[in-house]
Amino acid sequence: MTQSVAQSVARMGIIGSDGRMGQAIAALLDEGEHTCAGGVGRTHDPADLAGHADVLVDFSAPDALADNLAAARGAGIPILIGTTGLSPDHHAAIDEAARTIPVLQTGNTSLGVTLLAHLVREAAARLGPDWDIEVLEMHHRMKVDAPSGTALLLGEAAAAGRNIALADATESGRDGHTGRRAPGAIGFAALRGGTVPGEHSVIFAGEDERLTFSHSAQSRAIFARGAIRAAAWLIGKAPGRYTMTDVLGL
Ligand SMILES: NC(=O)C1=CN([C@@H]2O[C@H](COP(=O)(O)OP(=O)(O)OC[C@H]3O[C@@H](n4cnc5c(N)ncnc54)[C@H](OP(=O)(O)O)[C@@H]3O)[C@@H](O)[C@H]2O)C=CC1
Ligand SMILES: O=C(O)C1=N[C@H](C(=O)O)C[C@H](O)C1
Numbered sequence: 001m002t003q004s005v006a007q008s009v010a011r012m013g014i015i016g017s018d019g020r021m022g023q024a025i026a027a028l029l030d031e032g033e034h035t036c037a038g039g040v041g042r043t044h045d046p047a048d049l050a051g052h053a054d055v056l057v058d059f060s061a062p063d064a065l066a067d068n069l070a071a072a073r074g075a076g077i078p079i080l081i082g083t084t085g086l087s088p089d090h091h092a093a094i095d096e097a098a099r100t101i102p103v104l105q106t107g108n109t110s111l112g113v114t115l116l117a118h119l120v121r122e123a124a125a126r127l128g129p130d131w132d133i134e135v136l137e138m139h140h141r142m143k144v145d146a147p148s149g150t151a152l153l154l155g156e157a158a159a160a161g162r163n164i165a166l167a168d169a170t171e172s173g174r175d176g177h178t179g180r181r182a183p184g185a186i187g188f189a190a191l192r193g194g195t196v197p198g199e200h201s202v203i204f205a206g207e208d209e210r211l212t213f214s215h216s217a218q219s220r221a222i223f224a225r226g227a228i229r230a231a232a233w234l235i236g237k238a239p240g241r242y243t244m245t246d247v248l249g250l
Contacts, residue, residue, distance in 0.1 A: 013053030016060030050075035084149030107149020109226030124161025
């Protein structure tokens with residue numbers, strides 16, 4: 001694992017290779033400067049893949065995380081985790097792994113969403129707590145987790161702008177007689193249907209005016225492109241936990 005590897009052709013091992021994202025990444029690798037070291041699914045051992053890869057790229061499922069981190073650590077290679085639906089325990093496991101290898105975990109690898117998170121943080125800081133914040137997302141009918149990883153990332157950005165913990169402000173899954181909106185809440189709403197690759201809006205609703213920041217993914221290529229760029233960037237980095245902001249220098 002050296003800096004020179006990061007500057008040349010990187011061998012990327014894909015976890016979740018038969019999935020929508022796994023296939024989108026493999027397709028881009030086929031026509032790009034880096035190569036696919038192979039792929040694994042539910043019934044394969046990621047440690048075998050890690051043995052002949054320079055970096056692992058994980059777009060699978062949360063229950064695979066422990067084995068994926070162990071495989072990367074065993075081989076001493078970085079890992080990019082794009083899988084969403086992670087719990088606090090999963091994040092603790094990522095923090096632990098990041099003590100010995102470079103790890104990048106993100107709910108969205110696209111350039112647009114990474115910039116959007118900056119704008120949302122800035123808007124939340126400047127507009128202040130009287131503006132109600134709602135995060136709205138829509139995804140394809142096959143998505144299994146809600147709110148999306150991106151929605152949570154954007155909620156975290158809003159909370160950071162307000163200098164509060166997202167967990168203390170979250171309002172989601174409203175249904176029935178919910179009572180009034182809590183002051184200072186950050187709300188989440190999720191729509192599912194069709195083949196939508198990913199739509200996100202962060203709405204700032206104030207007295208008599210509303211400001212909306214939106215991102216629309218028109219294909220999974222934007223996620224795949226960002227994942228490949230980030231995975232190549234991770235090679236040769238010191239152990240630690242990185243973000244897409246680090247990769248893109250935003
Ligand atoms: N960070 C980002 O930018 C993005 C993140 N994502 C996230 O990536 C993940 C995958 O999305 P998507 O490709 O659409 O989902 P898919 O369901 O299409 O693909 C997931 C793949 O992972 C495999 N898998 C499931 N469990 C395991 C396991 N334990 N070990 C290894 N492989 C496993 C599945 O196999 P099987 O079919 O046998 O279950 C499947 O092939 C989701 O969490 C999604 O939210 C998606 C897009 C962008
Ligand atoms: O499952 C998906 O498809 C997507 N998942 C990520 C998320 O949960 O935000 C990123 C993107 O929106 C597509």
